[in-house]
Amino acid sequence: MKNSCSRIILVAVAVWLGLSAPARAEDVEAGGALFKKYCKRCHTLTEQTLVGPGLSGVTSRRTEDWLSAWIKDPKDMIAKGDPDALGLKKKFNIVMPTLKGVEDDEARKSIVSFLKENDKKMSQ
Numbered sequence: 653m654k655n656s657c658s659r660i661i662l663v664a665v666a667v668w669l670g671l672s673a674p675a676r677a678e679d680v681e682a683g684g685a686l687f688k689k690y691c692k693r694c695h696t697l698t699e700q701t702l703v704g705p706g707l708s709g710v711t712s713r714r715t716e717d718w719l720s721a722w723i724k725d726p727k728d729m730i731a732k733g734d735p736d737a738l739g740l741k742k743k744f745n746i747v748m749p750t751l752k753g754v755e756d757d758e759a760r761k762s763i764v765s766f767l768k769e770n771d772k773k774m775s776q
């Protein structure tokens with residue numbers, strides 16, 4: 653009993669640490685480089701629309717899982733009927749391409765870290 657209690661506490665602490673850990677600087681940097689390479693031609697880091705929406709504030713509009721799934725395969729999200737994806741499609745009329753180079757989970761994680769860091773900066 654005592655043992656399983658402490659195990660639960662340990663797991664809870666590990667999850668909490670994982671969730672609240674600040675973005676690692678190297679992830680943010682790698683994400684920034686990927687953003688420049690793959691995303692910048694269509695997205696600003698402000699609220700200004702380019703081809704797609706400006707990405708300032710996007711990490712408070714969407715969850716990390718949503719962002720990662722979207723960046724991996726926007727068409728699939730639309731095909732699955734995700735309500736936010738359908739809303740974007742309606743608004744922008746063109747669909748973001750499924751990009752080569754962001755298939756890797758780590759790559760998308762670093763892009764999301766970069767977007768989070770950008771949101772932190774923009775809200776200061």
Ligand code: HEC
Pocket residue numbers: 686687690691692693694695703704705707710713714719722723726740741742744745746747748749751754763
């Ligand atoms: C060819 C243009 C193009 C490229 C390149 C592109 N996007 Fe997009 N993106 C769009 C468009 C258009 C939308 C609006 C939704 C849609 O597809 O209809 C969008 C939507 C998004 C959204 C949803 C924004 C919101 O308000 O919820 C995110 C996040 C996003 N893109 C991230 C990225 C990232 C990260 C990259 C680079 C890995 C990228 N995009 C590359 C065109 C692009």
